[in-house]
Amino acid sequence: MPNEFPRSRRVAEQIKRELSVLISAEVKDPRVRLVTVTDVEVSRDLAHAKVFVGILEMAAEPAEVLAGLNKAAGFLRARLGRELRLRVTPELRFIEDTTERDAQHLSSLIDEAVEEDRRRH
Numbered sequence: 001m002p003n004e005f006p007r008s009r010r011v012a013e014q015i016k017r018e019l020s021v022l023i024s025a026e027v028k029d030p031r032v033r034l035v036t037v038t039d040v041e042v043s044r045d046l047a048h049a050k051v052f053v054g055i056l057e058m059a060a061e062p063a064e065v066l067a068g069l070n071k072a073a074g075f076l077r078a079r080l081g082r083e084l085r086l087r088v089t090p091e092l093r094f095i096e097d098t099t100e101r102d103a104q105h106l107s108s109l110i111d112e113a114v115e116e117d118r119r120r121h
Contacts, residue, residue, distance in 0.1 A: 011086070012040040015049055018083050019092075022076055023069070031060045031068035038097040042090055049090035052097035062096045069094040 020037045034056040041050045055065050073092045081089035 008042045012042040016040040018080055022079055027072045029068040031064045046088055046090055049092050051092055051094050054097050054100055066094050
């Protein structure tokens with residue numbers, strides 16, 4: 001059984017592109033600002049989609065941003081249905097993508113360790 005399902009991957013990429021535009025242009029909730037859609041994972045049957053979003057530090061608290069996105073999920077799903085013309089439009093679930101923040105944290109830890117090592121030697 002193959003690990004990757006090309007159709008679901010293509011649909012995920014389309015959803016990612018469309019949601020990026022819809023969130024920035026049409027969601028009026030002030031909590032949903034400075035958000036980037038980083039990845040989308042669609043189930044094999046195309047019924048569910050996990051939407052990973054990067055939230056800039058200047059934005060509201062991540063929990064508030066996710067609450068705003070999940071409140072707008074029905075609206076976004078309806079708009080996606082019109083744009084993508086799929087038989088079934090996936091149910092959207094928004095998840096914070098902390099990869100960027102984690103990478104910055106690790107980088108700062110490495111910088112601190114290097115600086116401390118320089119001071120010792």
